[in-house]
Amino acid sequence: MNILIVDDEKMQRDMLKGFLVKQGYEVTSAENGQNAMDLFLQQPFQLVILDHKMPDMNGDELFAKIKEINPLIHAIMITAYGSVDTAVEVMKMGADDFMEKPVDLLQVLDKIRMIEQRIITQKEADDVAEIIENQALPIKIAGNSQAVKDVLSLVQRLAPTPWAVLIRGETGTGKELIARLVHLLSNVNEGPFIEINCGAVPENLFESELFGHEKGAFTGAASARKGRFELADNGTIFLDEIGELPLNLQPKLLRAIQEKRISRVGSEKDIDINVRIVAATNRELRLMAEQGLFREDLFFRLNVFEIEIPPLRDRKEDIPILVDFFLDRFSPRKVSFDPDAMSTLMKYTFPGNVRELEHIIQRTITLVRGSVITSRDLPLEIRYHQVSQQGTLSQRLEALEKELIISALEKYEWVQTKAADSLGISERVLRYKMKKNKIKNLSAVLWKL
CATH class of the missing domain: 1.10.8.60 (Helicase, Ruva Protein; domain 3)
Structure with a gap:
């Protein structure tokens, strides 16, 4: 990250610059507002740390001019002790944060790292949005809040991996949409996306739904039938409302995930499968596991990556x-x-x-x-x-x-x-x-x- 420090006090300017250079940042310093404007027009900066009180141009005036040139610039304003009103105005203008004198260097570093993380998250979220737009994916993610950006950033990082994903969120938050996005951005996106609602299938039919059955395996099984795992081979299986899965069926699901192998109901033959597991729930599976209502080993198998979708009220x-x-x-x-x-x-x-x-x-x-x-x-x-x-x-x-x-x-x-x-x-x-x-x-x- 390239950082511009603007402060008319040479001692504080040099102290900040020396400390941040040691932390691995590219740092340039300016002694006044005009000098800062000249440097800003010549070089790319992602962050400006500026003092509010300067002789030729106050920090808020400088920030307003810089913001006109680059609306995406990040800024930390340094104010005099107790200047609450100034801090509020600066934050309204779009500054990321403010600090009071005397400056705590470790606190500065912590704030910079938080801004750095937001920049990375924004970049990853923008990459996902660009993929959705340019590749004409059959989904649309509407929202520009930091919460949505955090979710898209996480999806962008975990989608290419082969590991299981657990999506948590209240009913109606869009868990299936995120599951489909994980699949579309994954390395198996040319394969099928097969979903099953674990709360909507009768318990006595669930094993057949998941793993399929052979002809005559039970009354009404007039012909052999593939289960959801077979249908999802070389693709993604989405286990929606996984918290509703009957306890007696959980060991069989665990075996399928662990061994990547299933057997149809009524068959003694094993079938190899290669599927990406994505599950979703609106329940607290960890608490259910502690209470003996959900297998702990299955929970850890499903929860390699966790995506939490915030409710709309947040x-x-x-x-x-x-x-x-x-x-x-x-x-x-x-x-x-x-x-x-x-x-x-x-x-x-x-x-x-x-x-x-x-x-x-x-x-x-x-x-x-x-x-x-x-x-x-x-x-x-x-x-x-x-x-x-x-x-x-x-x-x-x-x-x-x-x-x-x-x-x-x-x-x-x-x-x-x-x-x-x-x-x-x-x-x-x-x-x-x-x-x-x-x-x-x-x-x-x-x-x-």
Whole structure:
């Protein structure tokens, strides 16, 4: 990494430079803002460490100019002790971090290594995105958060290896999508990708599903049949919801993974297999192993590499990107979200994660009449969630009552008799509550105008 140090104090400038050169970094120093600008235009730098207080140009002014030239530049600002306001402003401008004087050299090194790791992660994530785009892979990864970049970076490193991968994450986070990406970036990507949901196959049929069976092996086995492992030979087998695999079948799966050999139900002949194992779960397999609910040796066989996919509530900056992606994918006409609707979505916790957001978009664009989606067009549980998180009990109950009334009126196209019947109240009471909550049919008002 090439580093530029900007500080008008020669002693601190030389101390920092000498220390970082010993750590193996390429370091150039500048004594003022103008000198730094000249060097920045002449040489490529990935990181700038700059003092905030300098005679010719403050650090924030210099950083703003450097950022205009290279928006991807990383920066650490050195500020006077207690300059919290300055630090906050610098971070808003896009600096990676700040430090107070006197500078701790080991702390500087730690911050630089963290930035270095982010740069590497970004590069690996960009490489994956470029492969997906240029090779026209049949998947799309929507998201630009650091969490998504970390996942893509990890996939890029582990995909070419032959080792097993365990993908962990809540329901709806996109575990199957990442499993397919591992396969497509692997050395067996020309082979098949075969998946099996371990929670959806009846226990008495599971062995046959995994390993196949011979004709007459059991009642109903009218002909020989290949299992998923055979079908996945020279490719990838994806064991979804592996935590649901019955305990009595786990030794047989372990043997297949260890020995790379299976035998069909009703056969004494072994069949060699060559498959990449990718498993996924929304359960804590390590805890299950400690409790005797999952074989510990199988867990360690599956967990050579682990990818954890964060829930959507922990990467909300991806929501607008995902919304645009789903609108492009599902909407037959040009539809957009207004700012209030997007704000309402951003405040929702999405217990069903990306899959829930996908279904919300599908439902909303199907029912919306116009080309702009407002917060009123969103499902009741999302609209109510926004108001249910604040206020006193009576305020929350009033907000819920208002939402229920509006929802009923919209469902029956503002026919008050039908809405009142669905709510179990009289039409007179409904009109009273509408007046109390200032509920009006705005479309009818606009039509009269």
